[in-house]
Amino acid sequence: MNKIRFFIALWAAKMSIIALRITKHNGTNFPGVVALKICPNFLKYVSKPAKIIGVTGTNGKTTVCNLAIDMFKADGRKVLDNSMGSNIDSGISTSFINGVSIFNKCKYEEALIEIDERSVPVLFPYFTPEILLINNLTRDSIMRNGHPEFIGRLLTEEMPKATKLLLNGDDLIASNIAPDNKRAYFGIKKMDTDVEECINLINDMRICPKCNSILKYDALRYHHIGKAYCPSCGFKSPKCKYEGYDVDTKSMTVKVSEEDGEYTYRLLNDSVFNIYNVVAVVSLFRELGYSKERIAELLSQIEIVKSRFSQQEVGNYTIVRQMSKDKNALGASRAFDYVSGRPGDKELILMMNCLGDTQHWSENVCWLYDADFEFLNKENIKNIVVTGPRAKDYYLRLKLAGVADDRISFVEKELDAPKALKLEKNESIYVFYGTDSIVLANNVIKNIEKEIAERGEK
């Protein structure tokens, strides 16, 4: 009976793919939604590649997956992925549906699956990743994820015993997941920019996981990411098998050391967040058996996804798109820190409002008080335009962060925000937008271009 139900679900899902193509709809999750609706155990029965590599964590998993997928493509390796769908059960089901014939015969030997960390209870009963990379575990959506300790507990409870973990050793929450599983760690050695005391509002690893004493950090990068030790019981961050160091932002390279030596790899972006992403991908490919030379070759052939960070020159101005996942305080803090540290004068448009929430209820703004808006209180940030449904909350939060009145502009509607820009010559304009406002951000950027053209270059 279950098998009959499964095949009905599979065929209905396959037909929905054809229907979506004919009607030119994206609907990347829709086939999976259909399949799961008809057969809730669909993931149990659908044929899957023999080897599944998983990538999860709070931030950077999409970037890591995109890098890995591009590298597999550059290597000519046929690997099923879920980059066109979501990372929850319906999106992953859609990928598996795409990977099988109508008779449920799997066409792939391998898959690289981005996995939403909150969804593991409905995924891991049905497939076992051979390797699971966990990039980090930090605060995310308050409503969905609660706090990282909860997600860590969830991952530990659901983790298949056979899965080998590839963990960020500089993240004591991620590195303590499923302690009985086989594991290897990656990380970054002490950097010049590291500190010993946390300057962020969020630090979810302030006490020793063994004895509860206050932890110390030899090298703290941001939040709880760094090399920690406990002065009371001797507990310390794990030793990393793969460790990035000697970051050269001029030549955009990073060295990664291993037991048998080091190798230099290309960086795609100089933010520490992205250095971790590259070190993570290098570690993953080393675990898959690739040589260092081949990984370096493959990395040199790819580009970072443009929708997340890209810039364009318009006359005397640089317009930068800066995605900052909505309702994610840590992601916002990292983006604020990175942008505020960039050279030159700048203006910002803050429009990371969660538009989905605005339609149905009202966005929970508690995350604003976990995010380091204090980074935006800098001399070279001349004007911050707050806009959208939560503009008044951004305004208040910036005031609490000490930003002076004459550096904050309030504009109700996003598309009008460019009118409030001061447009001083040679400055950069950063547009911070959320995951559900990509189209709106593109239109705001068009309006910035118009504004520049109308006012003429000063």
Place this chain on the structure above:
Amino acid sequence: MKIEVLFPEICNLYGDLFNVNYLKDCLPEAEVINTSLSDEPLFAKENPDLIYMGTTTESGQVLAIEALSEYKERLKECIDSGVNFLVTGNGMEIFFKEIIEGEKKVCDGLGLFDFVAKRQAKKRYNSLYLGDFDAGKENIKIVGFKSLFGFAYGDNDNCTLFNTQRGDGLNPECKGEGIKFNNFFGTYIIGPLLVLNPTFTKWYIENKLNAGDVKIAFEEAAMDAYNLRVKEFSDPGTGFYY
């Protein structure tokens, strides 16, 4: 004025500590004393003007209960004698009789209030909150957010902090939100309650912290955001449960 913050190293989720930051902005002369798990609390030897504790993780609750257990009698004395407490989110559960997950008892609480916290391990309850605070001469509208793994059960009919208009009280069957015993104010509303509710904050500073007629920090900006939120939350078209 002394404000004691209990265990900021673990009781710091969801922007809760901005309650204290905001009080400090409003009352620059106030001294904030951060008490860590291993410290002797300030309240053990004197009465602070306010004791604040915020939301923590589930393991954080257990640690906080362990750390406060030896001061249980002193805490009771403080509550009975009218020391101000403001406890937000699941920090409130630490003062209850016990915490239960599913059908299993996780731990005893401090047992200072006759309530039981019951949670589900993997389920999250999210809602907006709109209620009233009875400030004597007037009712003050309260807005906020709830994001919890469970609820509290017990009789708070005579010790309700906020009267709910929309959203849940201590649990879905209860319209009273939070608890109020003398000057112990506990609420499941998470995050920067005082920043989001400037009218309540002004009342609290003037009437509980006895700081006289104060102009609260960034009053105009805070009131603008507050008024918009009250309007949104009062709109019957605004959904309340995530």
